[in-house]
Amino acid sequence: MNQLIVNPSALIFALALVALAFLISLKEKIGLQKDLVVGVIRAVIQLTIVGYVLTYIISVNRIWLTLLMVAIIVFNAAWNARGRARGIPHAFVISLLAITVATGVTIGLLLLAKAIAFVPSQIVPISGMIASNAMVAIGLAYRSLNGQFHDKRQELLERLALGANRYQTAINVVREAIRTGMSPTIDSAKTVGIVSLPGMMSGLIFAGVDPTKAIMYQIMVTFMLMAATSIGSTIACYLAYPQFFNANMQLRTIQH
Amino acid sequence: MAETIFDIQDVGLTVSHQTLLSHISFTVAPGEFVTITGPSGSGKSTLLLLLATLLTPTEGQIIFAGKPQQDYEKTVYRRLVSYCYQQPSLFGNTVADNLAFPFQIRQKKVNHDRMVAALAEVNLPADMLKKHITELSGGEKQRVALIRNLIFTPKVLLLDEITTGLDAVTKDTVHHVMANFNKQGITIITVTHDESELAAADRLINIVGGRMEVTA
Numbered sequence: 346m347n348q349l350i351v352n353p354s355a356l357i358f359a360l361a362l363v364a365l366a367f368l369i370s371l372k373e374k375i376g377l378q379k380d381l382v383v384g385v386i387r388a389v390i391q392l393t394i395v396g397y398v399l400t401y402i403i404s405v406n407r408i409w410l411t412l413l414m415v416a417i418i419v420f421n422a423a424w425n426a427r428g429r430a431r432g433i434p435h436a437f438v439i440s441l442l443a444i445t446v447a448t449g450v451t452i453g454l455l456l457l458a459k460a461i462a463f464v465p466s467q468i469v470p471i472s473g474m475i476a477s478n479a480m481v482a483i484g485l486a487y488r489s490l491n492g493q494f495h496d497k498r499q500e501l502l503e504r505l506a507l508g509a510n511r512y513q514t515a516i517n518v519v520r521e522a523i524r525t526g527m528s529p530t531i532d533s534a535k536t537v538g539i540v541s542l543p544g545m546m547s548g549l550i551f552a553g554v555d556p557t558k559a560i561m562y563q564i565m566v567t568f569m570l571m572a573a574t575s576i577g578s579t580i581a582c583y584l585a586y587p588q589f590f591n592a593n594m595q596l597r598t599i600q601h
Numbered sequence: 602m603a604e605t606i607f608d609i610q611d612v613g614l615t616v617s618h619q620t621l622l623s624h625i626s627f628t629v630a631p632g633e634f635v636t637i638t639g640p641s642g643s644g645k646s647t648l649l650l651l652l653a654t655l656l657t658p659t660e661g662q663i664i665f666a667g668k669p670q671q672d673y674e675k676t677v678y679r680r681l682v683s684y685c686y687q688q689p690s691l692f693g694n695t696v697a698d699n700l701a702f703p704f705q706i707r708q709k710k711v712n713h714d715r716m717v718a719a720l721a722e723v724n725l726p727a728d729m730l731k732k733h734i735t736e737l738s739g740g741e742k743q744r745v746a747l748i749r750n751l752i753f754t755p756k757v758l759l760l761d762e763i764t765t766g767l768d769a770v771t772k773d774t775v776h777h778v779m780a781n782f783n784k785q786g787i788t789i790i791t792v793t794h795d796e797s798e799l800a801a802a803d804r805l806i807n808i809v810g811g812r813m814e815v816t817a
Binding site for chain 1: 653654655656657671675676677678679680683684685686688689690692702703705706707746749750
């Protein structure tokens with residue numbers, strides 16, 4: 346493996362880049378200085394802690410500890426996705442279920458195909474990638490559901506008035522929300538290698554892994570993220586849309 | 602058949618401590634043509650929405666064909682008691698998308714001939730089916746919306762000022778359709794300020810400040 350050049354002094358130098366962003370924000374009155382500082386502090390603390398935690402989990406290699414780490418990742422992802430739901434009832438439970446199934450099914454299939462092994466050094470980072478992508482997809486899908494139920498309220502009321510059930514009323518809205526949730530993953534799959542060199546692949550190449558092997562891993566990751574965002578946003582949308590109706594099959598006004 | 606199709610029993614609606622309707626009681630016989638009048642904001646449209654189950658009364662109850670409203674499956678009820686909005690929004694891309702919707706929600710095969718016949722009832726040509734909804738005039742939109750409610754004949758038609766803003770010819774067409782369906786035994790309850798609709802009604806119900814005032 347090549348010698349890695351990231352050491353504490355290099356990181357301190359990299360901090361100068363954040364200082365540059367800070368100065369730009371200050372000079373241009375963008376108002377992001379506080380967020381930048383909080384972001385830097387949180388990134389350093391969170392990543393340092395997770396670095397030590399991962400080192401420990403990988404060294405002890407216990408199934409329950411690996412599963413606990415995955416559960417924490419999934420829980421945090423669901424909590425963050427819930428933040429995007431802006432008043433959709435039961436959004437946390439829905440997100441938790443959707444991200445759990447998306448992560449579980451995707452990792453399960455990868456394990457069955459022997460593409461990965463059940464070792465913490467593979468399960469934990471892959472769970473993180475899946476859960477974070479599912480989280481973003483679900484957050485976008487929630488936003489789309491909220492927007493459409495607001496903007497298309499009259500159309501939806503008319504569908505109800507004509508005698509449509511909840512599904513018949515909302516199906517087009519649900520489909521659009523799933524499309525919205527999946528679009529970043531699909532766009533990034535279309536441009537991978539042309540526009541972006543994804544983090545995992547770049548990281549492996551940085552660390553000295555043969556680029557062709559790194560690319561094979563990246564192809565696997567791309568496929569796995571497509572599956573995960575599709576499963577996650579579909580489950581979340583199908584469980585979330587009935588929350589926009591009350592027991593009398595009338596449209597509820599969601600309080601944002 | 603029940604002697605009354607609607608029995609509205611001391612119905613009221615209060616939303617966020619604001620009383621929109623109170624002590625509304627009247628009956629409607631099958632096949633009757635009832636017109637609800639009253640000043641703007643008096644609660645006429647709200648009453649129609651209650652009859653359509655698109656709002657739920659907070660007091661009293663509404664009996665439809667001998668059974669309380671809440672005992673009906675909502676989809677079944679709304680197909681029997683069809684509500685047409687004052688400013689309907691058409692959905693999908695074409696007129697055909699709108700007229701196909703009543704078939705789709707009933708899981709029935711879309712019947713092209715029936716859609717063409719429905720268009721003819723409101724003086725619209727068959728090739729209108731392919732027309733994009735953004736190309737329609739206000740009068741055409743309102744007529745398409747009306748036949749979307751009527752392509753499967755309901756028992757009751759609830760019409761909320763559907764002729765407001767229409768030109769005289771389109772208004773006449775809509776009145777003609779209403780009269781025709783009423784002759785076939787469909788109960789019609791309209792909210793209107795239109796003189797000719799007021800004259801055509803079997804009975805007027807006047808709502809003022811959320812209460813019934815005079816029954817002529």
